[in-house]
Amino acid sequence: MNDYLTIADIIDIARGRRWLIAAGVALFLALALAGSFLMTPIYRAQALLVPANTSSSLGGSSGSSMLGQLGGLASLAGVLLPSDAETDEALALLKSRELTQAFIEENDLMPVLFHKKWNAETGEWRVTGDKVPTLWDAYKYFNRKVRKVYQDKATGHVTLQIEWRDPQVAADWANELANRVNLAMRQRAIDEAARSIRQLNVELAKTQVVSLQQAIAQLVQTQIERQTIAEVREEFAFRILDRAAPPDLDDYERPKPVLYAAVGMFMGFVAGLSLAVMLDRRRVLDAKRRLPEPVVA
Structure with a gap:
């Protein structure tokens, strides 16, 4: 008898032990559903x-043309002009360690993020020494498990997602992070414009060339406009097209019972079929052992 199983052999075994396979499917399905619930x-x-x-707010297309013409002078004076790089900077800031850790610290989220290690009754960690979570641990956890940022390259739209146990908290965190990156970029723009204006005024006092004075004056005006926009526009880096709203309690992202059920049924089928094949192989081997040994003449 051939010890190798063919597809036909496996089908025959499955038919013969279909109740065992069905029991495996039922068991794993029950475990999967119980786990999901x-x-x-x-x-x-x-x-x-x-x-x-921001660039379009500084005079539209004519403003952009003027900024391009004065770019060389601006770079010599250490002036930062509006550009598409600001979007990349804002996007990087949204995912940055600095902004994340400040958000966690100011909202006292360490006990929330690591609630299993926190004793709410005593207000102390349940663990000691190196096992006590740090801000770096919190940043890694938040960046890996909680916050996700996606950008549509075609439209430039940015989707900020927060996944958490409480739907209202998830929405609040998403909205606060969007507000924080706008506030941080506004403050950076205000500070940079103020430094640029001071430096340009120094350069203006040094030159007697009328054309250069006019060019510097244009740059100063641009920086004043930029500073003003940053001071009055709350949505400076990102305009919030759709603020985060808490999903319904039955509209959770995970777990997905249907997916768990499908995986459980598949694993149950594989486990049941494997056990059926093992039992059949054992039966065959036992039958071989019971055969009488051939008599040598």
Whole structure:
């Protein structure tokens, strides 16, 4: 008898032990569904952002042309002009360690993020020494498990997603992070414009060339406009097209019972079929052992 199983052999075994396979499917299905219902639901809230075009606010196309002509002078004076690079900077800031850790610290989120290690009754960590979570641990966890940022390259739209146990908290965090990056970029623009204006005034006092004085005056005017825009426009880096809203309690992102059920049924089928094949192989081997040994003449 051939010890190798063919597809036909496996089909015959499955037919003969179909109740065993069915029991395996039922068992794993029950375990998968039980696990999905015992897991804490995770909700997703998301905000839709679009990069704010600061350059267009500084005189439109004519302003952009003027800035291009004065770019060389601006670089010599250490002046930062509006550009598309601001969008990349704002996007990087949104995912940055600095902004994330400040958000966690100011909202006292360490006990929230690591609630299993925190004793709410005593207000102390349940763990000691190196096992106590640090801000770096919090940043890595938040960046890996909680916050996700996607940008549509075609439209430039940015989607900020927060996944958390509480739907309202998820929405609040998404909206606050969007506000924080706008506030941080506004303050940077205000500070940079103020430094640029001071430096340009120094350069203006040094030159007696009328054309150069006019060019510097244009740059100063541009920086004043930029500073003013940053001071009055709350949505400076990103315009918030759609603020995050808490999803319904039954609209959770994870777990997905249907997916868990499908995986459980597949694993149950594989486990049941494997056990059926093992039992059949054992039966065949036992039958071989019971055969009488051939008599040598």
